[in-house]
Amino acid sequence: MSGIVVVFDFDKTIVDVDSDNWVIDELGFTDLFNQLLPTMPWNTLMDKMMMELHTHGKTIKDIEEVLHKIPLNPRVVPAVKAAHSLGCDLRIVSDANMFFIESILKHLGIREYFSEINTNPSYVNEEGRLRILPYHDFNKASHGCSLCPPNMCKGLVIERIEDSISEEDKRLIYLGDGSGDYCPSLRLKEKDFMMPRKNFPVWDLICRDPSLVKAEIHGWSDGEELEQVLLYLINKVSMEQNSSFISSDCKLQTLSVSAHEALPKVLPVRP
Template identity: 55%
Template structure:
């Protein structure tokens, strides 16, 4: 248990899992046409809640949505990386613009829920009619005005709060794994002693390449679960030896 000062923050879609959970449900539950008709009208968070309303109107249950999510691809080496990091004593968290129900369902299916101390995402609930509801993490009153993030979730603000919650004695070192545009803001909040692991060929990687001088953290790219596991464990071991 030598990684107790290491905080590992995972994005979820196309980082921890190998697909986008929202689009997975839309496609596999037959909502693609309906989704495309509303895509340019509604903001993403409201759009996903509207998709759940449509599924409910079609008689689809929360249990059917959960069953669909259990088939989302997750690389076996990503699973072993998460388990290894947890067993080494690292504090693992998820910060994602997906939603609570999707993330918890997938983690529990792979028996990974025990590995994460915190999941910060858009909250969900099942209402009295049995419909899954999806809500924004930030309401408009608390939105920080960040121009890099969607209004429902500023990951940079979340990273700042996580860091502030750690005591000075802990001297926490962060490793951030992400792929998308929404992962750029939190990456800029990392310090020189931290690490960022962008997925190669995805928007975060492209943006970091285009303006590397804004980044303080050390950057290590990865492409698949095998590389993710290898690099992540190497970084944990490196931190613990310093």
């Protein structure tokens, strides 16, 4: 099965919670985070919180150990593996950060299933502190989208992915939960599929006017339903492509027969 690009959000989609909140809460810095939240953008705050963790003696290993315990539905990993085994191109578009996402995916044993991770860059500096940077450097220029946070417009990422796909029959399936997943849902085409998590912010935004989303909308509520809906859509596309191939093949055979019958009948010449 080829021709399908499955794009996953990460927080509350692949994992069941927000990875930023999970690390802050588990390491005991919730109060400071809530105190600073009204004063700066989320992405900037997360970088500052990594400095606070480092200042208070929390190590990269401490962060990794917390990430390895993050809650997720047991059906999500099998769903990822199944989609990959069916030939889908799996990608991530997330407003988390590369260190958190890769640490979790490697721990789960599914990092290699994703061809691309689009998220806020991060690195461990020479002091052993995790730095988190914006995907779009809003200090240099705005990405120009009023729907998205200043550090990342997922809609622009989806447009880049669409532009990078050369095959005309490529289909996108996008899974997400948050308000940041609304902008990319508006960039999908009629042949694509949007999978919003039911009763989460992106679901509520879509429900205000579903006609604004050109793609087919298929909601899901938990890991079990995510797996069921995703595999249903992959199978649906597969059947449509097979049907189209068979139909095209039959037309070619019909043309071949018709052309043969249209040839002038040459009578054998007597010696």
